[in-house]
Amino acid sequence: MPIEHLLREERSRKSAIWRGMRGQCPQCGNKTLFRQYLKISDQCSGCRLALSGHQADDAPPYFTIFIVGHVIVPVALIVERLYTPPLYVHAALFCILAVIVSLISLPIVKGGVVGLQWALRMHGFSPEDETPENEARKTVSEGIHE
Numbered sequence: 001m002p003i004e005h006l007l008r009e010e011r012s013r014k015s016a017i018w019r020g021m022r023g024q025c026p027q028c029g030n031k032t033l034f035r036q037y038l039k040i041s042d043q044c045s046g047c048r049l050a051l052s053g054h055q056a057d058d059a060p061p062y063f064t065i066f067i068v069g070h071v072i073v074p075v076a077l078i079v080e081r082l083y084t085p086p087l088y089v090h091a092a093l094f095c096i097l098a099v100i101v102s103l104i105s106l107p108i109v110k111g112g113v114v115g116l117q118w119a120l121r122m123h124g125f126s127p128e129d130e131t132p133e134n135e136a137r138k139t140v141s142e143g144i145h146e
């Protein structure tokens with residue numbers, strides 16, 4: 001199969017996001033996306049896809065805050081309407097709940113963002129990113145982050 005065909009091959013966004021959300025490599029589906037809680041692996045051990053070039057940056061925390069806010073606030077309002085607990089109960093209960101829901105959803109959202117970036121050939125998943133200049137830049141920036 002010619003390489004140009006592989007570079008232009010359509011990638012399923014839905015499948016890539018779903019695999020990423022489950023901590024799987026967006027390309028092959030092996031459970032190799034994360035090497036730690038929120039650390040993306042440098043490379044998939046199954047298909048050798050380079051994962052280190054992803055640039056999820058602030059998107060996962062942003063989406064997580066958005067999701068958690070839309071879950072916690074309605075629940076807090078419902079609890080207030082039904083039980084009218086004292087304010088300290090609200091503060092304690094929903095602070096803890098917000099932290100727990102955030103910690104659970106953050107890797108799910110980050111995996112989905114990385115999967116979408118792969119499907120859209122963004123950032124480190126773009127064939128244009130594999131030029132010698134970009135590889136050198138990537139190596140330098142990885143050295144800064146380590």
Ligand SMILES: [Zn+2]
Pocket residue numbers: 025026027028029030044045046047048049
């Ligand atoms: Zn893979």
